Amino acid sequence: MKDFSFKIAGRNYNTKVEEQENGTLLVTVNDKTYEVEMPAQAPAAHKPVVKPAAAAASAPSAAPKAAPAAKGSTVAAPLPGTITKIVAKAGQQVKKGDVLIVMEAMKMANDIVAEADGTVTAICVGEGQSVNQGDALVEFQPAAGAAAPAAPKAAPAPAPTAAPKPSAAASVVSAPLPGTITKILVEVGQAVKAGDTVLVMEAMKMENNITAESAGTVKTILVQQGAQVQSGDAMIEIG
Numbered sequence: 001m002k003d004f005s006f007k008i009a010g011r012n013y014n015t016k017v018e019e020q021e022n023g024t025l026l027v028t029v030n031d032k033t034y035e036v037e038m039p040a041q042a043p044a045a046h047k048p049v050v051k052p053a054a055a056a057a058s059a060p061s062a063a064p065k066a067a068p069a070a071k072g073s074t075v076a077a078p079l080p081g082t083i084t085k086i087v088a089k090a091g092q093q094v095k096k097g098d099v100l101i102v103m104e105a106m107k108m109a110n111d112i113v114a115e116a117d118g119t120v121t122a123i124c125v126g127e128g129q130s131v132n133q134g135d136a137l138v139e140f141q142p143a144a145g146a147a148a149p150a151a152p153k154a155a156p157a158p159a160p161t162a163a164p165k166p167s168a169a170a171s172v173v174s175a176p177l178p179g180t181i182t183k184i185l186v187e188v189g190q191a192v193k194a195g196d197t198v199l200v201m202e203a204m205k206m207e208n209n210i211t212a213e214s215a216g217t218v219k220t221i222l223v224q225q226g227a228q229v230q231s232g233d234a235m236i237e238i239g
Contacts, residue, residue, distance in 0.1 A: 072121055072141035075112060077131045078204040081105030086127055088120045088138065100138050103131070106176040109197075109209040118142040171214050173236040175229040179203030184225055186236070190218045198236050201229070212238055 002017045016028040027034045085102040088094060094114045101112040101123075122139035125131060183200040186192060197209045198218070220237040223229060 072118075072139055074136045075100060075114075075138040075140055077103065077112075077133055077135045077137055078110075078206055079105050079133050081110065081131060083125050083127055083129045083131065083137075084109065086123060086125070088123070090120055090122050092120045094118065094120060100140075101125070103137075107211075107213075108176055109211065111207045111209070112137060113207065114140065115205075116142045170219055170237045170239045171212075171216060172234045173198055173210060173212060173238065175201065175231055175233045175235055176208075176210075177203050177231045179208065179229060181223050181225055181227045181229065181235070182207065184221060184223070186218045186221070188218050188221060192216065192218060192238065199223075210235065212236075214238065 003015070005012070005014050013029055018026040018028075020026055024035055024037050081103040082105075083101060084104050087102065088098070088100040094100065094117070096114055096116050098114050099111045100114055100120065103110050103112060119141045120138060121141050124136045124138060131137065179201040180203075181199060182202050184198075185200070186196075186198045192198060192212045193215045194212055196212050198212050199210045201208050201210060216238040218236060219239040221235075222237065223233075223235045229235065
């Protein structure tokens with residue numbers, strides 16, 4: 001420690017200088033202490049940075065970190081398939097039930113829909129891309145306060161009727177997997193082309209467009225709206 005006494009403008013100053021282990025100086029002038037930082041290799045003309053020790057001790061603590069924002073949800077592929085159309089865009093606000101992506105799987109055009117109101121934050125796939133079950137398709141941020149999607153109510157089973165058996169020469173549209181018929185888009189006697197959607201069925205939480213595999217005329221409709229079908233069940237006969 002070094003002591004200095006001097007007078008400036010008629011006022012006496014008593015000074016003590018003490019070197020600290022961290023390289024700083026503790027300077028006391030007339031009982032008021034300052035912590036002086038000495039920058040390494042500073043030019044001679046550069047003045048040391050001075051800050052009162054008391055002020056340093058009372059410096060406010062770092063502000064607490066903000067809580068992380070709630071994570072969004074991921075819309076995943078319910079089964080392997082190929083992306084045929086991207087309907088939504090990043091940043092787009094959508095409503096529950098709006099179609100986000102169309103993918104082909106098991107010879108069906110499957111509409112991938114939003115399960116709640118919210119905003120699309122990212123599209124994870126491109127058109128023509130093959131995906132596996134569970135692959136992320138869309139990053140989605142549900143709207144604040146959006147209720148979780150309710151489990152769909154089972155449609156009342158229609159009264160059993162004896163469905164006519166398709167003739168051997170007819171083309172039969174069969175159910176590719178278990179599901180529920182939600183919409184029938186054709187009538188008996190209607191002419192259809194290959195690729196035309198003939199009915200819509202819900203399976204694995206997706207609205208699936210069932211299409212005709214060949215051109216012809218609808219001979220018989222073997223199912224009703226609300227009916228539950230199993231994989232391989234005949235649904236429409238086209239002659």
